[in-house]
Each structure stands twice: as structure tokens, then as C-alpha cells.
Amino acid sequence: MGLIKLFILLVLAYIAFVFWRQMKAAQADKRRAAPPQQPPKMVRCAQCQLHLPEHLALRQDDKWYCCSEHRNVDQQD
Incomplete structure (x- = not known):
């Protein structure tokens, strides 16, 4: 009886391994x-010169x- 349980356990482990390999593939x-x-296009702030997307x-x-x-400060000038 113990040999049958071991065989079933090995079969289930093999099925799980095959399933795992297929998922990874x-x-x-x-x-x-x-x-x-593509990396985002970067622009520079006209006020502080910071680059941002x-x-x-x-x-x-x-x-x-x-x-x-910064937009408001630049408009006031």
C-alpha cells in the first residue's frame, strides 16, 4: 500500500513540475x-531647468x- 502512495505522489510531483515548466516558458x-x-520624452522647466517627462x-x-x-512666476516677469 505504501508503494502505491509513493507512486501517486511521484506522478503528481511530475505533473506539477511539467506544469511549472510550461508556465515559465x-x-x-x-x-x-x-x-x-521607448523612454519618455524629456523636457526642461523654463524656470528651474529641471528635466522631467x-x-x-x-x-x-x-x-x-x-x-x-513656476509657470505663474514666469508669467509675472
Whole structure:
């Protein structure tokens, strides 16, 4: 009776191992198939010269700003 339980345990362990390998292979395929991401375009704040991603910057006319305070200070000048 103990030998049957050992055999069943080995079979279940083998199935789990094969399943784990297939999952790892699928993850690796997804990583290889994904197109490389481009770094975000960086812009410089006209007031403090800080570089930040364009999608986080504020634009006024042809100038970029890191925050509304810097945009307002520059408009007052």
C-alpha cells in the first residue's frame, strides 16, 4: 500500500513540475514577444531647468514647466 502512495505522489510531483515548466516558458515567450518600450520624452522647466517627462510637464506657449508655481512666476516677469 505504501508503494502505491509513493507512486501517486511521484506522478503528481511530475505533473506539477511539467506544469511549472510550461508556465515559465509561456512567461519567457511573452517577454520576448513584447516590443521594447521607448523612454519618455524629456523636457526642461523654463524656470528651474529641471528635466522631467513631457507627460508630467505643464506647457505654456513654447515653454515647459515642472509645476504651476513656476509657470505663474514666469508669467509675472
